[in-house]
Amino acid sequence: MSQQEQEKSDKQKYDFRKVIEELQEYEGSGTQLVSIYIPEDRLISDVAAHITQEHSEASNIKSKQTRTAVQDALTSLKDRLKYYDVRPPENGMVMFSGAINSGGGQTDMITRVLESPPDPVESFRYHCDSAFLTDPLEHMLADKGLFGLIVLDRREANVGWLKGKRVEPVKSASSLVPGKQRKGGQSAQRFARLRLEAIDNFYQEVAEMANDLFVAKRHEIDGIIVGGPSPTKDEFLDGDYLHHELQDSVLGKFDVSYTDESGLYDLVDAAEDVLAETEVMKDKEQMNEFFKELHDGEKATYGFEQTRRNLIMGSVDRLLISEDLRDDVVTYECSNGHEEREVIDRRKNTSDHECSECGEVVEGDDENREDVIEHLIDIAEQRGTETKFISTDFEKGEQLLTAFGGIAGILRYSTGV
Amino acid sequence: MSDKPHQNLAVIGHVDHGKSTMVGRLLFETGSVPEHVIEQHREEAEEKGKGGFEFAYVMDNLAEERERGVTIDIAHQEFDTDEYYFTIVDCPGHRDFVKNMITGASQADNAVLVVAADDGVQPQTQEHVFLSRTLGINELIVAVNKMDLVDYQESRYQETVEEVTQLLKQVQFNTDDASFIPTSAFEGDNVSTASENTPWYDGETLLEALNNLPEPQPPTDAPLRLPIQDVYTISGIGTVPVGRIETGTMETGDDVSFQPSDVGGEVKTVEMHHEEVPSAGPGDNVGFNVRGIGKDDIRRGDVCGPADDPPSVAETFQARIVVMQHPSVITAGYTPVFHAHTAQVACTIESIDYTIDPASGEKEEENPDFIQSGDAAVVTVRPQKPLSIESANEIPELGSFAIRDMGQTVAAGQVLEVHER
Ligand SMILES: Nc1nc2c(ncn2[C@@H]2O[C@H](COP(=O)(O)OP(=O)(O)OP(=O)(O)O)[C@@H](O)[C@H]2O)c(=O)[nH]1
Ligand SMILES: [Mg+2]
Numbered sequence: 001m002s003q004q005e006q007e008k009s010d011k012q013k014y015d016f017r018k019v020i021e022e023l024q025e026y027e028g029s030g031t032q033l034v035s036i037y038i039p040e041d042r043l044i045s046d047v048a049a050h051i052t053q054e055h056s057e058a059s060n061i062k063s064k065q066t067r068t069a070v071q072d073a074l075t076s077l078k079d080r081l082k083y084y085d086v087r088p089p090e091n092g093m094v095m096f097s098g099a100i101n102s103g104g105g106q107t108d109m110i111t112r113v114l115e116s117p118p119d120p121v122e123s124f125r126y127h128c129d130s131a132f133l134t135d136p137l138e139h140m141l142a143d144k145g146l147f148g149l150i151v152l153d154r155r156e157a158n159v160g161w162l163k164g165k166r167v168e169p170v171k172s173a174s175s176l177v178p179g180k181q182r183k184g185g186q187s188a189q190r191f192a193r194l195r196l197e198a199i200d201n202f203y204q205e206v207a208e209m210a211n212d213l214f215v216a217k218r219h220e221i222d223g224i225i226v227g228g229p230s231p232t233k234d235e236f237l238d239g240d241y242l243h244h245e246l247q248d249s250v251l252g253k254f255d256v257s258y259t260d261e262s263g264l265y266d267l268v269d270a271a272e273d274v275l276a277e278t279e280v281m282k283d284k285e286q287m288n289e290f291f292k293e294l295h296d297g298e299k300a301t302y303g304f305e306q307t308r309r310n311l312i313m314g315s316v317d318r319l320l321i322s323e324d325l326r327d328d329v330v331t332y333e334c335s336n337g338h339e340e341r342e343v344i345d346r347r348k349n350t351s352d353h354e355c356s357e358c359g360e361v362v363e364g365d366d367e368n369r370e371d372v373i374e375h376l377i378d379i380a381e382q383r384g385t386e387t388k389f390i391s392t393d394f395e396k397g398e399q400l401l402t403a404f405g406g407i408a409g410i411l412r413y414s415t416g417v
Numbered sequence: 418m419s420d421k422p423h424q425n426l427a428v429i430g431h432v433d434h435g436k437s438t439m440v441g442r443l444l445f446e447t448g449s450v451p452e453h454v455i456e457q458h459r460e461e462a463e464e465k466g467k468g469g470f471e472f473a474y475v476m477d478n479l480a481e482e483r484e485r486g487v488t489i490d491i492a493h494q495e496f497d498t499d500e501y502y503f504t505i506v507d508c509p510g511h512r513d514f515v516k517n518m519i520t521g522a523s524q525a526d527n528a529v530l531v532v533a534a535d536d537g538v539q540p541q542t543q544e545h546v547f548l549s550r551t552l553g554i555n556e557l558i559v560a561v562n563k564m565d566l567v568d569y570q571e572s573r574y575q576e577t578v579e580e581v582t583q584l585l586k587q588v589q590f591n592t593d594d595a596s597f598i599p600t601s602a603f604e605g606d607n608v609s610t611a612s613e614n615t616p617w618y619d620g621e622t623l624l625e626a627l628n629n630l631p632e633p634q635p636p637t638d639a640p641l642r643l644p645i646q647d648v649y650t651i652s653g654i655g656t657v658p659v660g661r662i663e664t665g666t667m668e669t670g671d672d673v674s675f676q677p678s679d680v681g682g683e684v685k686t687v688e689m690h691h692e693e694v695p696s697a698g699p700g701d702n703v704g705f706n707v708r709g710i711g712k713d714d715i716r717r718g719d720v721c722g723p724a725d726d727p728p729s730v731a732e733t734f735q736a737r738i739v740v741m742q743h744p745s746v747i748t749a750g751y752t753p754v755f756h757a758h759t760a761q762v763a764c765t766i767e768s769i770d771y772t773i774d775p776a777s778g779e780k781e782e783e784n785p786d787f788i789q790s791g792d793a794a795v796v797t798v799r800p801q802k803p804l805s806i807e808s809a810n811e812i813p814e815l816g817s818f819a820i821r822d823m824g825q826t827v828a829a830g831q832v833l834e835v836h837e838r
Contacts (some may be wrong), residue, residue: 365572
């Protein structure tokens with residue numbers, strides 16, 4: 001994928017996610033919310049025919065309210081289909097329509113169409129329920145990649161997953177392998193032998209734990225990564241403890257000092273090279289660069305105001321935005337012509353603003369309120385700045401959201417802003 | 418047992434600089450290990466292609482250690498001199514096993530830092546010195562080792578001394594509390610007898626320096642706190658937690674509690690130096706047995722204390738930290754591994770409350786976005802798993818910690834206040 005396409009798909013994913021989140025909040029009072037998934041090879045005329053048929057079948061619905069609602073939804077969808085010629089766009093499309101509860105016994109009619117999802121729509125699906133069907137879309141947006149993780153030393157072991165960008169610790173075991181302190185009276189040979197037995201038992205236990213977790217998924221797994229302090233992981237792998245089909249999926253072994261849950265996270269970092277092509281590493285690289293610039297460079301900026309100013313100056317090379325950022329920005333202009341902005345939580349109402357230059361209170365106006373991400377991306381696009389969406393599923397991604405307001409930039413040159 | 422004062426000594430330093438060899442040599446020269454045992458080790462070492470490791474084998478008794486010639490876990494050895502009864506902890510120097518070194522050093526009063534003259538200050542020399550300062554090591558005896566490999570040249574010795582002195586200053590270790598000795602652990606120079614190979618040196622031998630260590634200070638007047646280092650199952654006795662008593666005393670018949678595992682019972686036996694004793698006090702390494710406690714009930718990192726004044730378990734705690742070396746920056750949400758006494762737990766820095774001027778200790782900036790190398794700050798920390806820790810004002814012995822991430826020690830600190838669960 002070219003850089004531009006990648007960027008487009010990031011932005012598109014964001015748009016999709018936004019619509020999905022909106023749809024998830026909606027509810028119909030009856031079975032009246034219609035979702036239609038259309039594969040790219042389906043003729044539009046077929047879909048229209050299907051809708052017409054559903055429309056006439058809907059006349060059998062007992063509740064008048066639901067009947068009207070369903071028929072209205074279908075009419076609305078059929079109208080939308082007129083925009084398309086013979087077939088839907090690449091990868092197909094997904095349509096939603098229905099009368100949603102808008103509080104106080106009122107309903108609102110909404111219709112949303114998502115074209116060209118990230119993955120092809122696999123099969124035609126007509127779904128009518130009290131909620132919209134968004135699962136298949138969510139599935140497409142979920143991060144790809146499934147890796148099995150094992151960390152172990154002689155004391156303990158942990159196994160888990162790397163799913164997309166998220167590390168999921170699943171199981172742990174601690175061993176009965178004696179430490180170095182030999183108890184009085186025991187001969188060195190006997191101690192050594194008991195210890196070897198205990199180590200062997202422990203490796204078997206770890207392998208069982210891993211087999212239980214990974215074997216069932218062995219056809220989906222992209223690989224298994226093993227870590228631990230020097231000698232253990234080698235012994236474990238060389239000893240053929242793992243199920244033979246899993247042995248073949250082992251992508252590599254890496255030195256990590258910790259073998260508790262935190263070792264699983266360290267392992268993903270250590271395995272950078274074998275994971276290079278995965279999505280988590282792409283996000284990590286961006287964040288590592290940003291953190292490094294904060295530490296010993298001058299080419300980093302963060303927070304809405306600073307980043308925006310840098311964007312306008314055209315000094316931002318890459319705009320980093322947290323995938324979980326859900327804020328709006330409101331622009332206020334006082335009568336003296338001072339323009340100022342406030343970032344607010346999307347769920348909050350627009351408030352008034354006191355101009356920091358002249359103290360005038362400016363009334364908040366929803367007209368001047370927009371999604372903070374769109375606001376920034378608009379500027380970025382004009383200035384030729386790339387935008388990267390960063391997941392919060394890994395530590396530095398989480399830090400982008402919690403410590404830096406979800407907005408940061410890597411600069412082309414130092415600006416002092 | 419001996420009625421001499423007890424001295425807990427850690428031997429620290431970079432991998433392969435000769436720590437285990439030094440301990441083996443010391444035990445050999447003080448008569449704790451007979452010649453024929455060394456001879457036996459020599460044969461085994463040569464068989465394994467590890468000639469030269471015969472003294473190290475005294476401490477490195479695990480098969481995997483002997484095969485690779487690397488210390489993996491800490492080992493304790495007891496020996497006595499004219500002045501002291503020593504418990505000596507040989508720490509691993511390999512970077513992957515710093516976590517074990519921390520456990521060892523957290524139990525020591527003083528330390529011998531081994532630095533190979535032909536290699537100088539290396540990453541774990543640095544890390545161990547920083548850790549020993551934060552873990553409450555009072556004095557450092559610096560053995561400038563492998564002098565035989567640099568032809569016993571005084572200039573090479575002085576260079577190493579200079580390098581180490583710089584390092585000590587860098588981590589604010591009082592250089593008056595450090596002494597330097599040119600040694601060869603392998604050849605035995607200046608270990609227990611002054612060497613003819615270093616006529617330019619007229620200071621103490623290592624053994625003299627050990628004898629001249631100040632007596633460990635009596636600990637604070639705090640209740641029993643005994644961090645568990647390991648839990649053994651011994652046939653005939655049952656579950657035996659072992660560790661060093663940091664504060665207070667333990668007597669048979671005491672009602673004790675283990676935190677955060679939150680189990681307890683009556684102390685049936687207390688054993689020290691392989692002998693049963695009626696009671697043990699601060700600095701003593703003990704193994705003990707508690708009625709009704711099984712192997713799976715408690716774990717390394719638990720702290721044992723009186724049932725009526727149990728160790729604190731932190732939901733969160735506020736602490737002062739100093740960032741030693743961090744490749745990037747520390748922000749809220751950062752979750753590295755914290756090492757406190759024998760515990761090792763991932764903790765999230767929930768907020769950076771304010772920074773402090775490292776020199777004056779005064780408050781600088783409230784809620785900074787991030788801190789980095791050289792900064793000192795007060796932070797609020799949330800352990801991701803239950804952690805027993807104490808305020809350093811109340812029990813300093815259990816109030817400090819080191820922070821590790823990406824295979825290095827990035828910061829260290831003291832607990833100001835514990836918010837209990
Ligand atoms: N020539 C010479 N070799 C030494 C001396 N001290 C240790 N060695 C050698 O250095 C190697 C490592 O010695 P160890 O005692 O295992 O080193 P260590 O510091 O305990 O290493 P770790 O525990 O793995 O960190 C062995 O081959 C020793 O024989 C010395 O004074 N002179
Ligand atoms: Mg060693």
